[in-house]
Amino acid sequence: MTTAESSTTDFVLQAKNLNKAFGAVIAANEVNVAVPRGAVWSLIGSNGAGKTTFVNMVTGYLRPDSGTILFNDKDITGLEPRKITRLGISRSFQIPQLCAELTALENMLVSLSSANEQASFFRPAHSAESVANATDMLERFRIVDYRDRTMAELPAGVRKLLDIAMAITGEPQVLLLDEPTSGVAAEEKYPLMDLVMEALDGSNVTVMFVEHDMDIVARYSQRVLAFYDGQIIANDTPDNVMQDDSVRRYVTGGAVATAGGV
Amino acid sequence: MTNSRFFVPVCCVLIFAVLVGIGFIIPQWAMFLATMALAKGLVALGIVILMRAGLVSFGQGLYFCIGAYVSGLMANWTGITDIVLLSILGVLVSVILATICARLLSGYRGIFFAMLTLSLSMILYGALSKMSIIGGTDGLNVSAPTFLGYAPEGRALGFSLYFYTCLVSVIAGGLIRVYFNSERGLTALAIRDNELRVEYLGSSVKSAISSGYIMAAAVGGLGGVIAGLAIGHVDPEYAYWTTSGEFVFVAILSGFFSITAVFASSIVLEVVRSFSNLYFPNTWQLVLGVFLLIVILLLPNGLGSLFSKRRRKGGSE
Ligand SMILES: Nc1ncnc2c1ncn2[C@@H]1O[C@H](COP(=O)(O)OP(=O)(O)O)[C@@H](O)[C@H]1O
Ligand SMILES: [Mg+2]
Numbered sequence: 253m254t255t256a257e258s259s260t261t262d263f264v265l266q267a268k269n270l271n272k273a274f275g276a277v278i279a280a281n282e283v284n285v286a287v288p289r290g291a292v293w294s295l296i297g298s299n300g301a302g303k304t305t306f307v308n309m310v311t312g313y314l315r316p317d318s319g320t321i322l323f324n325d326k327d328i329t330g331l332e333p334r335k336i337t338r339l340g341i342s343r344s345f346q347i348p349q350l351c352a353e354l355t356a357l358e359n360m361l362v363s364l365s366s367a368n369e370q371a372s373f374f375r376p377a378h379s380a381e382s383v384a385n386a387t388d389m390l391e392r393f394r395i396v397d398y399r400d401r402t403m404a405e406l407p408a409g410v411r412k413l414l415d416i417a418m419a420i421t422g423e424p425q426v427l428l429l430d431e432p433t434s435g436v437a438a439e440e441k442y443p444l445m446d447l448v449m450e451a452l453d454g455s456n457v458t459v460m461f462v463e464h465d466m467d468i469v470a471r472y473s474q475r476v477l478a479f480y481d482g483q484i485i486a487n488d489t490p491d492n493v494m495q496d497d498s499v500r501r502y503v504t505g506g507a508v509a510t511a512g513g514v
Numbered sequence: 515m516t517n518s519r520f521f522v523p524v525c526c527v528l529i530f531a532v533l534v535g536i537g538f539i540i541p542q543w544a545m546f547l548a549t550m551a552l553a554k555g556l557v558a559l560g561i562v563i564l565m566r567a568g569l570v571s572f573g574q575g576l577y578f579c580i581g582a583y584v585s586g587l588m589a590n591w592t593g594i595t596d597i598v599l600l601s602i603l604g605v606l607v608s609v610i611l612a613t614i615c616a617r618l619l620s621g622y623r624g625i626f627f628a629m630l631t632l633s634l635s636m637i638l639y640g641a642l643s644k645m646s647i648i649g650g651t652d653g654l655n656v657s658a659p660t661f662l663g664y665a666p667e668g669r670a671l672g673f674s675l676y677f678y679t680c681l682v683s684v685i686a687g688g689l690i691r692v693y694f695n696s697e698r699g700l701t702a703l704a705i706r707d708n709e710l711r712v713e714y715l716g717s718s719v720k721s722a723i724s725s726g727y728i729m730a731a732a733v734g735g736l737g738g739v740i741a742g743l744a745i746g747h748v749d750p751e752y753a754y755w756t757t758s759g760e761f762v763f764v765a766i767l768s769g770f771f772s773i774t775a776v777f778a779s780s781i782v783l784e785v786v787r788s789f790s791n792l793y794f795p796n797t798w799q800l801v802l803g804v805f806l807l808i809v810i811l812l813l814p815n816g817l818g819s820l821f822s823k824r825r826r827k828g829g830s831e
Contacts, residue, residue: 311714337713337715349710349711351711354704358700362704365697365701371701373697
């Protein structure tokens with residue numbers, strides 16, 4: 253899992269002086285990050301600290317009030333989510349964003365055809381090839397048993413996995429996972445993260461995931477960004493971050509944080 | 515089976531054969547009714563295309579009217595009576611107008627989209643009503659069509675028109691079925707469910723809605739051309755909101771899973787209308803209303819859920 257941190261100048265994603273306020277609430281305050289290609293980083297912070305806001309700005313859902321976001325040194329600040337996805341940054345959602353009336357297979361087919369810029373008015377969505385690819389993807393996430401179920405029939409963990417599976421069909425260079433393990437039973441959190449990491453193995457994708465469970469943070473990420481009040485108060489290895497006084501005070505609260513709410 | 519690329523064409527040929535066969539046995543009034551039902555079914559099919567992306571157009575009368583006026587004006591001004599040429603022109607004008615309107619409309623959803631489409635059609639209604647050079651509210655008469663040089667009269671005319679209508683309805687229906695089954699067709703269903711996700715997967719929701727709206731206009735214009743020629747008269751009522759309302763009625767009645775159901779629903783509407791007109795001349799809308807209510811209660815996904823293998827369970831619409 254320790255990918256080439258050697259070429260430190262090769263930053264796939266950079267955020268420079270990002271600011272974002274919602275009325276009186278400051279959700280991003282001079283956020284500066286430079287993420288090397290292939291890194292797996294985590295984002296921690298209590299609820300309302302600004303983690304989702306960061307993800308939303310990078311993926312174009314929110315335009316920062318000021319600051320720039322560079323992807324492969326190209327300015328992507330304020331581009332539409334669709335364009336940012338096309339460039340190679342994709343995301344999953346804190347609350348899975350699925351197509352409720354469609355089956356798990358069809359959800360995968362939608363993401364497969366969207367990944368293809370020349371999505372066709374004629375080529376069947378259910379072509380043998382697409383169905384095979386979609387099924388393969390569901391198999392990689394061990395949710396193929398739910399292939400023909402609609403979303404209402406899926407357990408929370410399966411929805412989370414499907415949401416992530418959809419995010420990676422476009423073969424992104426950067427993947428942002430917003431609380432991949434929230435709403436998932438405690439004993440399923442590790443298996444879920446293992447599946448995600450397995451699915452990404454060998455693809456050199458840069459991953460940033462939001463997580464509350466410090467054990468998961470320590471186990472899966474090489475570096476941690478700790479958010480508090482819209483600021484990054486620590487940016488270091490998991491061990492160092494957990495020793496950090498301000499992190500202990502504002503984030504982990506001395507004890508190991510439990511999974512936060514939605 | 516249904517995945518074979520021959521499935522849609524084979525179905526189309528079979529349905530066409532059956533329709534033409536029926537044409538040989540039914541009386542002339544029924545043939546006219548069927549022609550009108552198919553023509554209006556084409557317009558309703560446009561609404562169904564939009565419904566799949568979660569939108570309802572309350573103004574498809576706009577394109578119905580444009581198709582009808584194109585055929586009427588062309589016949590009167592240029593003497594063109596060839597139905598194929600008129601169809602192409604009607605569709606072309608509709609598509610051009612729709613391409614312009616789509617830029618405005620694709621930014622709206624839900625009731626705003628519905629109301630905007632409605633107002634566009636009412637603008638046309640108002641404009642046509644005031645234009646006395648083309649008949650104002652009286653409209654104008656349309657001469658009988660010719661068919662690639664063939665100029666039938668009497669029953670032969672009625673049959674030719676019916677035959678042509680079956681042919682274009684089956685072709686349009688087949689093409690739209692191919693679209694429904696396509697990658698873009700599935701994306702439309704996804705938009706209905708979760709627009710945000712679709713954008714985040716890299717697809718443009720606006721362009722999907724625009725293309726759906728343009729397709730809807732194309733079939734709307736086609737239906738208008740046929741209706742104008744079949745009735746032999748066009749007037750601004752084609753764009754009036756009650757006309758558009760009928761198309762919405764048919765679309766809701768059929769649901770969006772089956773294309774055959776759209777035409778079937780349109781036939782049901784025409785039949786109910788004809789007979790109610792006969793027996794309850796002043797309250798036939800009431801009969802229709804009650805009928806629609808029953809369908810919505812018993813088959814929340816429309817008549818189409820009877821034909822379609824999808825979601826027979828009646829999802830949470
Ligand atoms: N769209 C929004 N409108 C108004 N306030 C928002 C919006 N998004 C986030 N906020 C506020 O910004 C702060 C940071 O939120 P968020 O980034 O969602 O936190 P986190 O993901 O770390 O829990 C919170 O106070 C939240 O209420
Ligand atoms: Mg959050």
